[in-house]
Amino acid sequence: MLKAGFASIDITPDQRLSLMGYDFRWTHLPPGNTGVLDPLAARVLALEDGGGPALLVSLDLCVIHVDLARQIRRRIAKKAGTSPDRVLVATTHTHSGPYPQLPGRKGKPQDRKQAAMRRLNEPYARLLLDRLETAAAMAAGKLHPVSVRAAQAPLGIGYNRRVKVDGKVQMCWNPLEFPDLRPQPSPDPTCTVLVFREPHGPRQYVLFSLGAHPVCLGKTSQQVSGDWPALACRMIDQHLPGTRSMFFLGACGEVHPWIATQEDPQQLVPVASAAAGMVQLLVASGAGEKQADATIRIATRTWKHGRLELDLAAWRIGPATILAAPVELFASLSAQLRARLPSPLFLVTLGNGWTGYWPDRAAFDEGQYEIGATWGLRKGDGEKLIDLLAALAGSLDAPRR
Structure with a gap:
């Protein structure tokens, strides 16, 4: 019998922390933020089908690097009594949240302003780890049957x-500001x-x-x-x-x-x-297929x-397949992936970290912003990733040993 438990915990930063998402803020605006429009949260869904806890984590943050995602998964897994492979952590990619960083991570040379920001981001990362442990324990501690x-x-x-335009790609950041595009x-x-519902109650x-x-x-x-x-969640x-x-x-690279x-x-x-x-x-x-006695299968x-x-992951929970990758995936590629796999497919990008943009072949020929922002990728790498994700999803259908 599938069981589920949920917990949410506040991860709102104080006013000293700068926000991640736009280079303009880092180069033209003073450090810090001007206050809270709406609080940030970490949401945890714990699942159990008799094979050990499995946890899905959603963070109101822009990105976390793979190394921090791995540490989060290890800490949560230990707290919940499970394996890190049974923990999937993802960011929502809000461009109005802080940038948690682990100390000692290699990166580009930093000016004084960036170094000062990092000194605040590192304690926030530690706070995040502690609060996620608490949220995971709370979610795993109140499991109840669900379909x-x-x-x-x-x-x-x-869009x-x-x-x-005339055979060349231009970036339309905002239709109101680029009315000619x-x-x-x-x-x-x-x-x-995905809807997890208790059989005889409102939850x-x-x-x-x-x-x-x-x-x-x-x-x-x-x-x-x-x-x-x-x-939207509220x-x-x-x-x-x-x-x-x-x-x-989902896939939102472009x-x-x-x-x-x-x-x-x-x-x-x-x-x-x-x-x-x-x-x-x-x-x-x-609408959709319902299973009252679903099981969980995971391949990583x-x-x-x-x-x-x-760190790629494929989960099968009842009628749905979840595919996760630490990428900003082009939607043109996710459309190809959906054409190869049965529905429903629940896609999680920026899952288990972040490795920048992953464009399709055509975008490499066309150039523009996302191509310059990739982390050393080449034409065709996005399609290779789609092949790997499709194969990982297919492995969920293999007989259990």
């Missing part, structure tokens, strides 16, 4: 920010929902995955916020009694929400409302690619 249901549908909240919808608008845990950068708040904003995903929890929700980022990089925090509302509305619709409709692989190490 699981999975459903998905297209939701067009995002492809790479726009071709005509961006196309996201190549992968899929919204996937349910709703996980949703959708690919659009959490960048409703722009580069001049220094307010702490979980951006549109956090607001809306879902408010409108579905007994619900606690968690967001996981995808922005149609309302992006704004100064007015109220611009979060239309995007969050659209996401929350679709999730509520899928939950309330009862560490892919060493040049100087990068990617």
Whole structure:
């Protein structure tokens, strides 16, 4: 019998910590933040099917590096009495949260301003580790029987920010600021929902995955916020009694929400409302396959690619497959992945860390921002990653030994 337990804990930084997401803040604005628009949270769902605890963790942060993700997974696993392979940690990719860093991590030479920021980021990373241990223990300590249901549908909240003009790609960061550009919808608008519900009570845990950068708040904003995903979670929890929700980022490497990089925090509302509305619709409709006695299967692989190490994960929970990778994946690639695998597919990017952008072949030929921001990738590497993820998902169907 599948059991589940949920916990949430506050991870809001104090005003001394700068926000991660836009280089403009680091180069043009003073250090720190200007206060809290909405608090940040770490959300933990603990699952148990008789094979040991398995934990899914969602953090209202922009990114965490692979080394910190590994330490989080080890600490949580030890606290919950399980293996790190049975812990999946991901960030929502809000561009209005702090940047936790471990001491001693190699990186680019830092100026005084960056060094001062790092001295504050390291204690925050330690605080994060401690609070995640607490949240994991709380979630694993209140397990109860649940059924699981999975459903998905297209939701067009995002557009492809790479726009071709006269055969060349231009970046459309915000349709209002670039009125001459005509961006196309996201190549992968899929919204996937997992619902864990107790059989004879009101409690349910709703996980949703959708690919659009959490960048409703722009580069001049220094307010702490979980951006549109956090607001969507609050809306879902408010409108579905007994619900606690968690967001996981789908493929958004080249995808922005149609309302992006704004100064007015109220611009979060239309995007969050659209996401929350679709999730509520899928939950309330009862759509999708339901399993009352689901099991969990997990397959993992560490892919060493040049100087990068990617901790890939595939989970099968009842009717759904979860695929996770520490990448900002292009939605064009996730569309290819969905075409190769059965639905429903619950995609988790920035899962188990972060290794930068992973574009498709065409983008390497076209150039532009994301190509310059990759970490030493070459044309075709994104497709190799898709092959590995598809194979990892396929391994879940192998007979148990």
